[in-house]
Amino acid sequence: MIGFSFVFVFLMWTGVGGFRFDNLTHYVNSHEEEFVETLRTWVAVESDSSDIGKRSDLHRMMDLTAEKLRVIGGSVAMVDVGVQALANGSTIDLPKVVTAQFGSDPDKHTICIYGHVDVQPAKKEDGWETDPYQLTDINGNLYGRGASDNKAPVLAWIHTVEVYRALNIELPVNVKFLIEGMEETGSDGLDALIVAQRDTFFSDVDYIIISDCGWLSRRPAVTYGTRGNCYFFAEVSGPKKDLHSGVYGGTVVEPMTDLIGIMDKLISPSGEILIPGIREAVAALSDEEWKIYQDIDFDVERYKEDIGISELMYNNKVDLLAHRWRHPTVSIHGIEGAFSAPGTKTVIPAKVTGKFSIRQVPNMDPGVVERQVTDYLNAAFSKRKSPNKLNVTMVIGAKPWLADVNIPLYEAGRAAVRRVFDVEPDMIREGGTIPIAKTFEDVTGKSIIMLPIGGFDDGLHSQNEKISRYNYIEGTKLFISFLHEVSQIKKR
Ligand SMILES: *[C@@H]1O[C@H](CO)[C@@H](O)[C@H](O)[C@H]1NC(C)=O
Numbered sequence: 001m002i003g004f005s006f007v008f009v010f011l012m013w014t015g016v017g018g019f020r021f022d023n024l025t026h027y028v029n030s031h032e033e034e035f036v037e038t039l040r041t042w043v044a045v046e047s048d049s050s051d052i053g054k055r056s057d058l059h060r061m062m063d064l065t066a067e068k069l070r071v072i073g074g075s076v077a078m079v080d081v082g083v084q085a086l087a088n089g090s091t092i093d094l095p096k097v098v099t100a101q102f103g104s105d106p107d108k109h110t111i112c113i114y115g116h117v118d119v120q121p122a123k124k125e126d127g128w129e130t131d132p133y134q135l136t137d138i139n140g141n142l143y144g145r146g147a148s149d150n151k152a153p154v155l156a157w158i159h160t161v162e163v164y165r166a167l168n169i170e171l172p173v174n175v176k177f178l179i180e181g182m183e184e185t186g187s188d189g190l191d192a193l194i195v196a197q198r199d200t201f202f203s204d205v206d207y208i209i210i211s212d213c214g215w216l217s218r219r220p221a222v223t224y225g226t227r228g229n230c231y232f233f234a235e236v237s238g239p240k241k242d243l244h245s246g247v248y249g250g251t252v253v254e255p256m257t258d259l260i261g262i263m264d265k266l267i268s269p270s271g272e273i274l275i276p277g278i279r280e281a282v283a284a285l286s287d288e289e290w291k292i293y294q295d296i297d298f299d300v301e302r303y304k305e306d307i308g309i310s311e312l313m314y315n316n317k318v319d320l321l322a323h324r325w326r327h328p329t330v331s332i333h334g335i336e337g338a339f340s341a342p343g344t345k346t347v348i349p350a351k352v353t354g355k356f357s358i359r360q361v362p363n364m365d366p367g368v369v370e371r372q373v374t375d376y377l378n379a380a381f382s383k384r385k386s387p388n389k390l391n392v393t394m395v396i397g398a399k400p401w402l403a404d405v406n407i408p409l410y411e412a413g414r415a416a417v418r419r420v421f422d423v424e425p426d427m428i429r430e431g432g433t434i435p436i437a438k439t440f441e442d443v444t445g446k447s448i449i450m451l452p453i454g455g456f457d458d459g460l461h462s463q464n465e466k467i468s469r470y471n472y473i474e475g476t477k478l479f480i481s482f483l484h485e486v487s488q489i490k491k492r
């Protein structure tokens, strides 16, 4: 009898399955101001990775991150990833990568949280309404550079561990962190670190979690794919120097005319990619996928309003989302070497370089795309019988990433959303590229999930970036809940 009531009381106290969710969320609620203050301290550090003049701030940001993880009991390492080569031939130190570990119980799953604490550039003069490095609360929105991308999500993860520890509740999974400081400029040094630590740091990791993106609407989302990107330079060169169009015009075949002629052959006015073989490589839309898009909360009219246009290429939700996420596209970004100042200078540029990129989706292969594009443009150019020279090069070849949403990891993500927000998440993809996801997958072979907590209107990379208190605090609860859901996955 004593045994029975003891078990009964124990179950009452711990809640179903031993998950003391109410205790944990209560702690989060009562520490909201403290969590906001920590974010304020972090946002105040101008950890702009693109500005080498701010490198000492960036180093300080990595120190702060390591310190925070140490204070809550992690075994922390700051990994040297070498130097960054500058244009003038000299080098500067890359920010160290911070790794941390909480727990190493072999009976538990191990997750690894990836995040970054560097930020995009920001100046008040760029059009910010507040000082970008002073976190400012306006109606529950916390404005500041890096607030949503990616400092608050990283802190929400750290607070998740902190809350379990503060309440003396055992972490349901082992948690590792991998936090870098060069994400906004291409994660210099990180690929090599992942390869080097594949059989050490990553050997016991079961799942990799990335929270470096946002929801699509007010409904929470789980992200299962990103597009890749192949970026091209097409250089057309002719005369050995720029020429005056009045003096020489009409006697030379102009590189700019050639370039525009071939660039116009990349994509039709209705958005059809004209390079042979590209559309054929795209995976067919399955019924399951169609259903996912159909269920997503997405307002086409508001999307149009946001961009400020009256007509889109596709007017129904499914086609629109499909073309944002799961179809390739060609974007022309600019022409280098062209006269671009205002006014009417009459120059014939001697050499011009067209820049364009093609977003990658399954089952495209960047190596194949490189050949298809090069062959196609060379053929189009030779039809012009121009005496100029064309040189096509692919300078970035990032693969797309796509996860299977039917694995238990994704059910854990959906269950965590249901518990905290009482809704089914939107299952979404990103039209942009997060190359590190593909690297993690290719090098470590582990499953990856993206669990965003940023709002759809957070203005990442833009003026007036913010995260709402709601997303920050409820997002922390989402992560707390997610740890529990992952612990419920059967160990293989
Ligand atoms: C946990 O929650 C239970 C029930 O709400 C409460 O009685 C208990 O005091 C809480 N424990 C802690 C450590 O907050």
Ligand SMILES: *[C@@H]1O[C@H](CO)[C@@H](O)[C@H](O)[C@H]1NC(C)=O
Pocket (backbone or CB within 6 Å): 052, 086, 088, 089, 090
């Ligand atoms: C290269 O540029 C950096 C940053 O502008 C500067 O600090 C450094 O002195 C330069 N090095 C050389 C060799 O000019």
Ligand SMILES: *[C@@H]1O[C@H](CO)[C@@H](O)[C@H](O)[C@H]1NC(C)=O
Pocket (backbone or CB within 6 Å): 233, 235, 391, 392, 393
């Ligand atoms: C073509 O351009 C690339 C990149 O700009 C350059 O490295 C390469 O030498 C060029 N090739 C020729 C034949 O000019």
Ligand SMILES: [Zn+2]
Pocket (backbone or CB within 6 Å): 116, 149, 150, 183, 212, 213
């Ligand atoms: Zn980011």
